[in-house]
Amino acid sequence: MKRVLSIATSDSGAGAGIQADLKAFLRCGVYGTTAIVATTAQNTVGVTDIFAFPPEVAEKQIEAVASDIGVDAVKTGMLFNAGMVSAVAGAIDRLGLPNVVVDPVMVAESGAVLLEPDAVETYKSELFPLATVITPNLNEAFALVGEPVDEDRMEDCAVTLHAMGPKAVIITGGHTSTGADLLYDGEGFKRIEGPVHPSENTHGAGCTYSSSLASFLALGYGIEEAASRAHAVASEAVEHGLGEIGEGAGPVHALGGVLKGVAQ
Numbered sequence: 001m002k003r004v005l006s007i008a009t010s011d012s013g014a015g016a017g018i019q020a021d022l023k024a025f026l027r028c029g030v031y032g033t034t035a036i037v038a039t040t041a042q043n044t045v046g047v048t049d050i051f052a053f054p055p056e057v058a059e060k061q062i063e064a065v066a067s068d069i070g071v072d073a074v075k076t077g078m079l080f081n082a083g084m085v086s087a088v089a090g091a092i093d094r095l096g097l098p099n100v101v102v103d104p105v106m107v108a109e110s111g112a113v114l115l116e117p118d119a120v121e122t123y124k125s126e127l128f129p130l131a132t133v134i135t136p137n138l139n140e141a142f143a144l145v146g147e148p149v150d151e152d153r154m155e156d157c158a159v160t161l162h163a164m165g166p167k168a169v170i171i172t173g174g175h176t177s178t179g180a181d182l183l184y185d186g187e188g189f190k191r192i193e194g195p196v197h198p199s200e201n202t203h204g205a206g207c208t209y210s211s212s213l214a215s216f217l218a219l220g221y222g223i224e225e226a227a228s229r230a231h232a233v234a235s236e237a238v239e240h241g242l243g244e245i246g247e248g249a250g251p252v253h254a255l256g257g258v259l260k261g262v263a264q
């Protein structure tokens with residue numbers, strides 16, 4: 001059983017964050033572990049409160065998991081502030097954790113700010129250079145390079161992000177006109193396409209994607225194949241999104257496809 005660690009924040013509504021990551025790990029057939037760095041009071045409508053833990057709370061969890069269970073891949077999600085980004089980068093580096101997927105979560109679908117602005121520089125200087133892949137969505141990608149969102153300039157944006165140190169960049173396509181994810185590995189571009197589901201129940205799609213990507217890297221796939229498989233899992237989770245849960249954008253359902261036809 002491959003082991004994948006999520007370093008991220010709790011979503012009480014369980015659509016995104018640590019809870020979405022664990023569902024994606026189960027869907028991908030890996031053993032998921034967690035280091036919880038903060039907790040949100042959140043539902044499908046919005047985020048009402050964020051409670052950050054001290055960085056050493058995250059460090060202790062990462063060390064506990066690494067020293068006994070082991071880590072075949074790691075995914076970082078919402079880290080909230082610069083001190084946490086720095087502590088997580090330090091732990092990943094010190095412990096030599098492999099297959100590092102960095103999802104630079106900045107803003108929730110509901111509009112809530114999930115990253116303090118001064119933490120952006122710490123991502124660039126400390127965490128991106130350790131990353132196997134970074135997975136910003138369209139808005140995050142352009143925010144990171146400090147430019148207005150322009151879909152026609154996604155390739156330039158990916159090149160600028162790649163120069164910040166990750167081995168590869170994937171700008172996820174859920175907010176683009178084509179729905180395609182864009183992969184850049186420093187040598188060439190690859191568009192990962194698939195059906196775009198006309199669903200509003202996309203809460204947690206990005207978390208599901210980055211966790212699936214980490215899982216497929218842990219399972220031994222190369223970046224391009226892992227990206228393609230992760231896209232398929234996220235897309236399927238959107239297709240089975242749960243509109244009946246909550247009043248806002250419903251949570252994705254990572255297990256919706258595999259549970260079809262299972263007796264309840």
Ligand SMILES: Nc1ncnc2c1ncn2[C@@H]1O[C@H](COP(=O)(O)OP(=O)(O)O)[C@@H](O)[C@H]1O
Pocket residue numbers: 137138172173174175179180181195196197198199202204205206207209230231234235236238239
């Ligand atoms: N309506 C959709 N149909 C199919 N796939 C989708 C849809 N929305 C998002 N995805 C996929 O989910 C993943 C995460 O997408 P994105 O929406 O860009 O992230 P985030 O949730 O962080 O904004 C990507 O692989 C994207 O292509």
Ligand SMILES: Cc1ncc(COP(=O)(O)OP(=O)(O)O)c(N)n1
Pocket residue numbers: 009010011016017018040042077078105107108109110114202203204205206207208
């Ligand atoms: C605790 C927490 N972590 C991450 C997110 C953002 O998740 P994402 O998958 O990008 O989904 P949306 O928020 O855009 O639906 C979150 N909301 N909460």
